[in-house]
Amino acid sequence: MNVYPQIVEAARKGQKMLAVLIDPDRIDPKKTALLAAQAAHYGISFFMVGGSLLTEGEVSQTVKLIKSHAKLPVVLFPGHYFHLAPEADSLFLLSLISGRNPEYLIGQHVAAAPRLRRMDLEVIPTGYMLVLCDNLTTVSYVSQTLPIPYEKAGVAANTALAGEYLGMRLAYLDGGSGAAKPISPRMIRTVKQSINIPLIIGGGVRTPEALHMAFAAGADVVVVGTRLEEEPSLIADFAAVLHQFNKKKV
Numbered sequence: 001m002n003v004y005p006q007i008v009e010a011a012r013k014g015q016k017m018l019a020v021l022i023d024p025d026r027i028d029p030k031k032t033a034l035l036a037a038q039a040a041h042y043g044i045s046f047f048m049v050g051g052s053l054l055t056e057g058e059v060s061q062t063v064k065l066i067k068s069h070a071k072l073p074v075v076l077f078p079g080h081y082f083h084l085a086p087e088a089d090s091l092f093l094l095s096l097i098s099g100r101n102p103e104y105l106i107g108q109h110v111a112a113a114p115r116l117r118r119m120d121l122e123v124i125p126t127g128y129m130l131v132l133c134d135n136l137t138t139v140s141y142v143s144q145t146l147p148i149p150y151e152k153a154g155v156a157a158n159t160a161l162a163g164e165y166l167g168m169r170l171a172y173l174d175g176g177s178g179a180a181k182p183i184s185p186r187m188i189r190t191v192k193q194s195i196n197i198p199l200i201i202g203g204g205v206r207t208p209e210a211l212h213m214a215f216a217a218g219a220d221v222v223v224v225g226t227r228l229e230e231e232p233s234l235i236a237d238f239a240a241v242l243h244q245f246n247k248k249k250v
Contacts (some may be wrong), residue, residue, distance in 0.1 A: 001073040002122045003046055003090040004169060010045075011063035013222040016245045017045035017242025018211070021077060021202065021225035023074060023177065024062040025051050028229070034210040035232040036069035042239035048223060049088065050077030052177065053139040076121070079142065081112035092123040092172070096154075097163045098129040099145025123154070126170040126200075129156060131183050133204050137176030147176075152184075153190035158197075160191045171195055175203025177225060179212040180212045192218030212240045 010017050020039065022032055041045070047064050047070065052208050061131045076091040078084060084091070093112075096104035116123055130139050132147035140147055148156050160171040173183050173191060182204035192199050201214045202223035214222045224238055 001089045003073045003075055004124045006045070006073075007170070007198050007221060009136055016215050016219070017221040018043075018045055018242045019046050019048050019075070019200075019221055019223045020228055020235075021048040021050070021065065022057055022229065023051040023063055023221050023225065024049065026226075027062055027065075029065060029234050031229065032165070033069050034054075035065045035228060036072075036234050037177055038232065039070050039072055042235050042250055043242060044072065044235070044239065045221070046073040048077040048092075048225075049085070050079060050083055052079040054143045055226070059083050060087055063087040075124075078112075079130065079139075081115065083118065084112065084115055084121075087121045088121060090124060091116070091179035092126040092128075092170070093123050093169065094126050094128040094172070095163070096145060097127045097166075097168070098131075098141055098148050098159055099143055101143055101145050104143045104145065120174045124170060125168050126172050127160060127166070127168035128172045128174065129163075131156065131161055131173055131175050131187065131203070133175035133183065133245050135178070137178050137203075139174070139176040144163045150187075153184070153187040156187050157163060157190045157194035160195050164195050168197065170198040170200055171200050174201075174203065174223075180206035182214065185213050188214060188217035188219055189213060208237045208241045211238055212244075215241065215245050218233055 130147040198220040200221040201219040
């Protein structure tokens with residue numbers, strides 16, 4: 001199940017997509033199974049699996065668990081070239097274009113390339129931009145890079161545009177796991193108006209209201225992680241916002 005054509009087609013039609021991110025280090029098998037089982041019913045677009053620093057979690061087992069309960073695509077969201085799993089459908093090949101650490105611009109990718117060649121994964125080049133949402137997150141610590149300042153929408157827009165010119169197929173603005181607040185509507189709007197590729201927003205989206213603001217500002221895909229990992233029953237509330245924008249009923 002290729003994800004990229006679905007994202008492009010949805011963005012072209014002005015349809016929004018909602019993704020659920022599962023961190024293998026924080027996984028609760030019962031909650032994840034429940035979330036996966038409900039996802040298709042509520043119209044979730046796809047799952048993502050990954051994290052910045054996996055210490056105990058196992059990517060392949062997490063992907064298998066989701067797939068055993070949901071007939072939806074699973075996209076890898078790797079923080080390291082070790083975080084690959086052939087059981088997944090697709091991979092966001094993240095280049096941390098907001099930072100200047102060559103390890104996360106190209107180094108990890110070189111190490112991953114021969115493994116990816118042996119895997120039957122859809123590989124999607126993604127310009128990944130970290131935004132400072134009031135607190136430094138694990139992504140900043142692990143990557144040893146500075147996030148884009150919260151109020152610098154122009155910097156984010158120029159960075160995303162540069163990523164598009166470099167051949168990135170998606171732009172991904174992220175506050176990081178545990179972000180104190182979501183990325184501002186102004187930054188989302190400014191970036192969206194500056195690029196011609198789909199825009200993904202993640203980090204700090206902990207309420208349906210925050211999801212609504214991100215969609216209204218121009219996000220094509222919004223990723224919700226921690227909140228739904230903690231309380232899978234909230235999937236109905238988040239999905240209601242999605243269907244409100246897409247003019248469908250849950």
